Amino acid sequence: xxxxxxxxxxxxxxxxxxxxxxxxxxxxxxxx
Amino acid sequence: xxxxxxxxxxxxxxxxxxxxxxxxxxxxxxxxxxxxxxxxxxxxxxxxxxxxxxxxxxxxxxxxxxxxxxxxxxxxxxxxxxxxxxxxxxxxxxxxxxxxxxxxxxxxxxxxxxxxxxxxxxxxxxxxxxxxxxxxxxxxxxxxxxxxxxxxxxxxxxx
Numbered sequence: 001x002x003x004x005x006x007x008x009x010x011x012x013x014x015x016x017x018x019x020x021x022x023x024x025x026x027x028x029x030x031x032x
Numbered sequence: 033x034x035x036x037x038x039x040x041x042x043x044x045x046x047x048x049x050x051x052x053x054x055x056x057x058x059x060x061x062x063x064x065x066x067x068x069x070x071x072x073x074x075x076x077x078x079x080x081x082x083x084x085x086x087x088x089x090x091x092x093x094x095x096x097x098x099x100x101x102x103x104x105x106x107x108x109x110x111x112x113x114x115x116x117x118x119x120x121x122x123x124x125x126x127x128x129x130x131x132x133x134x135x136x137x138x139x140x141x142x143x144x145x146x147x148x149x150x151x152x153x154x155x156x157x158x159x160x161x162x163x164x165x166x167x168x169x170x171x172x173x174x175x176x177x178x179x180x181x182x183x184x185x186x187x188x189x190x191x
Contacts, residue, residue: 005170008059015177022124022178027191029120 037104044100050093052176054086059173062086063166079148087144094136098129121191125182132172132179139168 004010062078069075105112105126112123143161146153153161185191 003167005167005174008063011059011170011174012177015174018174019178019181022182023191026120026124026182026185029115030191 037106040100040104044097044104047093047096047100050089051097052180054090054093055169055172055176057086058090058169083144084148084150087141087148091136091141094133098133101126101129121182121189122186125179125186128175128179128182132175135168135172140165140172143168 002010004014062083066075066078069078102109105122108119110116112119112126115123143165145151146158146161147165181189
């Protein structure tokens, strides 16, 4: 499998996916 | 004294703009430019004159950003890093920023010194350093996206 970080847009998409994951984790932690 | 938090925030944002701005310059511009420049043998212009200057402001603005952020958190520093109530969002942002700072000083800069010839390295060590510095820089670019989201979210995005 190719490393998404080798591609600029793969990097940006990885960052966006991580944002969504952390958003939901934080929401659970906050209890919202 | 009551001006201090505002001053810390101002410095935090200015240094942060320089840090992330240069990070995006490296990833969005320089990586592709260097590849093209190597093809027509003009890469020295970038590696000799541009990259060392950009790296200087990059690594020091990273440190100033973190220190000003820590000063801004002040007595809430521990609360943020341990995700206490009301500090979860800024805590995520602070942790991501801290990981990014460690990447700059622990991975990117030591390996860039080998690549730029500031420290002795064999061709094999340089190739390895190139890959590590590249991946650490790309990791920081990816991490900057949620980091900036959570910095903004602390006061502007309800959860």
